[in-house]
Amino acid sequence: MATNGVQQPLLNGGGHSADAIQQKPRNAVKRFRRCRTAPASDPASEEPRPPPRPDNAGATASAKIVFESGRPSFRLVGLLLLAYLLAGTAAFYLAMDHLSGHRSGSRALDALYFCVVTMTTVGYGDLVPSSDAAKLLASAFSFAGVAVVGTFLSKSADYLVEKQESLLFRAVHASAAHPARARLRATEAANRTRYKLYATAVLLAASVASGTLFLWKAEGMRPVDAFYCVCATVTTLGYGDRSFTSLAGRAFAVVWITVSTVVVALFFLYVAELYAERRQRQLARWVLTRRTTSADLEAADMDGDQRVGAAEFVLFKLKELGKISQEDISEFLEEFDRLDVDHSGTLSPSDLAAAQPTA
Amino acid sequence: MATNGVQQPLLNGGGHSADAIQQKPRNAVKRFRRCRTAPASDPASEEPRPPPRPDNAGATASAKIVFESGRPSFRLVGLLLLAYLLAGTAAFYLAMDHLSGHRSGSRALDALYFCVVTMTTVGYGDLVPSSDAAKLLASAFSFAGVAVVGTFLSKSADYLVEKQESLLFRAVHASAAHPARARLRATEAANRTRYKLYATAVLLAASVASGTLFLWKAEGMRPVDAFYCVCATVTTLGYGDRSFTSLAGRAFAVVWITVSTVVVALFFLYVAELYAERRQRQLARWVLTRRTTSADLEAADMDGDQRVGAAEFVLFKLKELGKISQEDISEFLEEFDRLDVDHSGTLSPSDLAAAQPTA
Numbered sequence: 001m002a003t004n005g006v007q008q009p010l011l012n013g014g015g016h017s018a019d020a021i022q023q024k025p026r027n028a029v030k031r032f033r034r035c036r037t038a039p040a041s042d043p044a045s046e047e048p049r050p051p052p053r054p055d056n057a058g059a060t061a062s063a064k065i066v067f068e069s070g071r072p073s074f075r076l077v078g079l080l081l082l083a084y085l086l087a088g089t090a091a092f093y094l095a096m097d098h099l100s101g102h103r104s105g106s107r108a109l110d111a112l113y114f115c116v117v118t119m120t121t122v123g124y125g126d127l128v129p130s131s132d133a134a135k136l137l138a139s140a141f142s143f144a145g146v147a148v149v150g151t152f153l154s155k156s157a158d159y160l161v162e163k164q165e166s167l168l169f170r171a172v173h174a175s176a177a178h179p180a181r182a183r184l185r186a187t188e189a190a191n192r193t194r195y196k197l198y199a200t201a202v203l204l205a206a207s208v209a210s211g212t213l214f215l216w217k218a219e220g221m222r223p224v225d226a227f228y229c230v231c232a233t234v235t236t237l238g239y240g241d242r243s244f245t246s247l248a249g250r251a252f253a254v255v256w257i258t259v260s261t262v263v264v265a266l267f268f269l270y271v272a273e274l275y276a277e278r279r280q281r282q283l284a285r286w287v288l289t290r291r292t293t294s295a296d297l298e299a300a301d302m303d304g305d306q307r308v309g310a311a312e313f314v315l316f317k318l319k320e321l322g323k324i325s326q327e328d329i330s331e332f333l334e335e336f337d338r339l340d341v342d343h344s345g346t347l348s349p350s351d352l353a354a355a356q357p358t359a
Numbered sequence: 360m361a362t363n364g365v366q367q368p369l370l371n372g373g374g375h376s377a378d379a380i381q382q383k384p385r386n387a388v389k390r391f392r393r394c395r396t397a398p399a400s401d402p403a404s405e406e407p408r409p410p411p412r413p414d415n416a417g418a419t420a421s422a423k424i425v426f427e428s429g430r431p432s433f434r435l436v437g438l439l440l441l442a443y444l445l446a447g448t449a450a451f452y453l454a455m456d457h458l459s460g461h462r463s464g465s466r467a468l469d470a471l472y473f474c475v476v477t478m479t480t481v482g483y484g485d486l487v488p489s490s491d492a493a494k495l496l497a498s499a500f501s502f503a504g505v506a507v508v509g510t511f512l513s514k515s516a517d518y519l520v521e522k523q524e525s526l527l528f529r530a531v532h533a534s535a536a537h538p539a540r541a542r543l544r545a546t547e548a549a550n551r552t553r554y555k556l557y558a559t560a561v562l563l564a565a566s567v568a569s570g571t572l573f574l575w576k577a578e579g580m581r582p583v584d585a586f587y588c589v590c591a592t593v594t595t596l597g598y599g600d601r602s603f604t605s606l607a608g609r610a611f612a613v614v615w616i617t618v619s620t621v622v623v624a625l626f627f628l629y630v631a632e633l634y635a636e637r638r639q640r641q642l643a644r645w646v647l648t649r650r651t652t653s654a655d656l657e658a659a660d661m662d663g664d665q666r667v668g669a670a671e672f673v674l675f676k677l678k679e680l681g682k683i684s685q686e687d688i689s690e691f692l693e694e695f696d697r698l699d700v701d702h703s704g705t706l707s708p709s710d711l712a713a714a715q716p717t718a
Contacts, residue, residue: 118596121480121594121595122596123591123596123597123599124484124598125483125597125598125599125600128600129587132583135583135586135587136583138590138591138598139586139587139590139591142591142594142596143594146623146627150627150631151631225494227495228488228494228495228497228498231498232498232501235480235502235505236482237482237501237597238482238484238597239484239487239599240483240598240599264505268505268506268509271506272509272510284690288690288691288694291715292711292715293711294708297706297707297708300706302669303670307705307706307707308705309668309670309704309705310661310662310692310695310696310704311661311662311668311670311673312670313691313694313695313698313706314670314691314692314695315670317691317694318677318687318688318691323683324677328677329673329677331643331647332647332673332676332677333669335647335676336673339651340669345668345669346667346668347651347659347672348656348666349653349656352651352653352656356650
C-alpha cells in the first residue's frame with residue numbers, strides 16, 4: 001500500500017515502527033472485508049497458541065519437513081504389514097488342525113500362505129477354516145487385512161507422490177532463475193503420471209508372465225489354466241478351482257501374490273490419477289483463458305483498497321479453480337492481521353518485531 | 360502499488376487508461392521476479408488461446424460449473440456398471456454350459472450371480488468356468504470388473520466430495536457477512552468426514568447384520584457359518600466353502616454383495632480421509648503458529664516491491680503448507696501480467712478493456 005511513493009527497504013532492522021505508522025496515509029487503515037472477527041494485534045487471542053518452533057528458516061526448511069514427514073509413517077505401515085503377517089502366520093500355525101483342505105507338507109508355509117491369501121483378499125478356498133473358532137479368527141483377519149493393505153496402498157501412493165513433489169520442489173527452486181527450464185519442468189511434471197503408469201504396466205505384464213510361467217512349468221498346469229489362475233489371483237478374485245498346491249508353489253505364491261495384487265491396484269490407481277490430472281488441467285485452462293470482468297476484480301479485491309494486485313488475482317483464480325477455499329485463506333488472513341501491528345496493510349520487519357516479542 | 364495515495368474507484372468504466380498510465384510513479388513499473396517469460400501485454404502469445412466463453416459472471420457461476428461437472432460422468436460410470444452387468448450376464452448365460460458347479464435352477468440368475476461375484480472380486484468358486492473359452496472370458500471380465508468397480512468407487516467418492524463442497528461453497532457465500540457463522544461452518548466442515556464415517560459404519564453394520572440374518576434364516580446356515588460367510592464376502596475374500604446356493608439366496612446375493620462390498624470400501628476410504636485431514640490440520644496449525652521472520656517476508660514479496668500485502672502473505676503460507684505449488688501460481692501470474700496493460704502492478708477495468716478487446 002501507498003506511502004507516497006517512498007519505499008522502505010524491507011530488511012533494515014526493526015527500529016522504525018513509529019515512523020512507519022506516521023507515514024501511512026489515512027486511507028490505508030482499511031481493514032480486511034472478510035475477517036472482521038480477526039483478533040487484530042491482540043496477542044491474547046481466544047485460542048491458546050502453541051509455542052513457536054525454533055526452526056524458522058523459511059519455506060525451504062518447512063517444505064522439507066512437509067515432504068519428509070511421510071517417510072516415517074510409510075515405514076510404520078511396512079511394519080504394520082509385517083506384524084499382520086507374523087501374527088497371522090503364528091495364529092494359523094497354531095490353528096492349522098482347525099483348517100481343512102490341501103496341505104503342502106510344511107505347516108509354517110501353509111499358515112503363511114493362508115495368511116497372505118486372506119490379507120490380499122484372494123481367498124482361494126483351497127485351505128479353509130473348519131472349526132467355529134478358526135472361522136471367527138479368519139473373519140477378524142479378513143477385516144484387518146483390508147485395513148492393512150488399504151493403508152499400505154494409500155501410503156505407497158502418498159510416498160511416491162511426496163517423493164516426486166520433493167524432486168519437483170528442488171527443480172523449481174534450482175530453476176527459479178531459468179524460467180525456460182522451469183517451463184520444461186512443468187511439462188515433465190505433467191508427463192510424470194504417464195511414466196508412472198507405463199512403469200506399472202510393465203510390472204503388471206511381468207507379474208502376469210512370471211505367474212503364468214511358474215504355474216505352467218512348476219505346478220504343471222495347462223497354459224490356459226495357468227493364465228486363468230493368474231488373472232483370478234492378481235485381481236483378488238481367487239475362484240480357487242486352480243491354486244498353488246506344491247511346497248515350491250506356495251513359497252512362490254506368498255511373495256508373488258503380495259507383489260502382483262499391489263501392482264494391479266497401483267496400475268488402476270495411476271489410470272485414475274492420469275484421468276483426474278487431465279480433467280484438472282482442462283479446468284485450469286478454462287479458468288485461465290476465461291474473460292476477466294469488472295465483477296471479478298471487485299470479488300478479487302481482498303483488502304478492499306479498490307486495487308487488485310498480482311497476489312490477490314492469483315488467490316482469486318485459485319479459489320475459482322477450487323484448489324483452495326475461503327476457509328484455507330481466512331486463518332492466514334487472521335494471522336496477517338495479528339502480525340500487521342501498525343495496520344498499514346503490509347508487513348514490515350518492525351511489525352514482526354512488535355507482534356512476536358522475542359522470549 | 361502506490362499512485363501517490365490517490366485511489367481510483369474500481370468500477371467507473373474503462374475510459375481512463377491514459378490517465379492511469381500517466382499517474383503511476385516510476386518505481387511501480389517493476390515487473391514480477393518470477394515470470395520474466397510472461398507474454399506481457401502481447402495478445403498474440405505463443406499458445407493459441409481458445410475463444411473466451413460467453414459466461415463470465417464471475418466465481419459463483421464458474422464454481423457451479425466446477426462442482427456440477429462431476430454429475431454427468433458419475434451417471435456415465437453408473438451406466439458403465441450397468442453395461443458390464445448386462446454384457447457379463449448375457450455372456451455367461453450363453454456360456455453356462457461351460458460353467459461347472461452348483462446351479463440354483465435359473466440359468467439367467469446364475470449368470471448374473473457369477474457376473475456379480477466376478478465383478479466385485481468375491482470369487483467364491485461355487486460356479487467356475489470349465490472350458491478354455493469360458494476361462495478366458497472370465498479372465499477378461501475379471502480385469503474389466505476391477506476397472507469398473509474402481510472407477511465407480513472413485514466417482515462415488517468424488518461425487519460425495521463435490522456435493523459437500525458445493526454445500527460448503529453456498530454456506531460460505533451466504534455467511535460472508537456473518538463471520539461468526541462462517542467460523543461455525545468451518546468447524547462443521549471439519550466434522551463432516553467424521554459424520555460420513557459414522558454413517559458408513561452404520562451401513563456396514565446393517566450389511567453384516569442383514570447378510571448374516573439372511574444366510575442363517577433363508578439359507579439355513581449355522582449363525583457362525585453365516586457370519587463367517589458374510590465377513591469373507593464383504594471383504595471380497597470369497598473363500599467359497601460357504602456361499603449362496605438357493606434361488607432366493609442368489610437373488611438376494613446379487614444386490615447384497617454389490618452394496619456391501621461398496622460400503623466396506625467406502626468405510627475404509629473415509630477412515631483414510633479422516634486420518635489425512637487430521638494430519639493436514641496439524642500441519643496447517645504448525646504453519647500458522649510458526650514465527651514469521653524477515654527472511655519469510657523477503658520470500659513472500661512476490662512482486663518485489665519490498666512490501667508484503669495480505670494476499671502475498673496468504674500465498675506464501677499456502678505454498679509452505681504444500682497446498683499450492685509455484686507452478687499453480689506462475690500460470691496465473693503470466694495471465695495477470697498479460698492483463699496489466701499499463702504495467703501499474705494492479706488491475707483496473709481499463710486494463711481489462713485494453714487487454715480483452717470485445718469482439
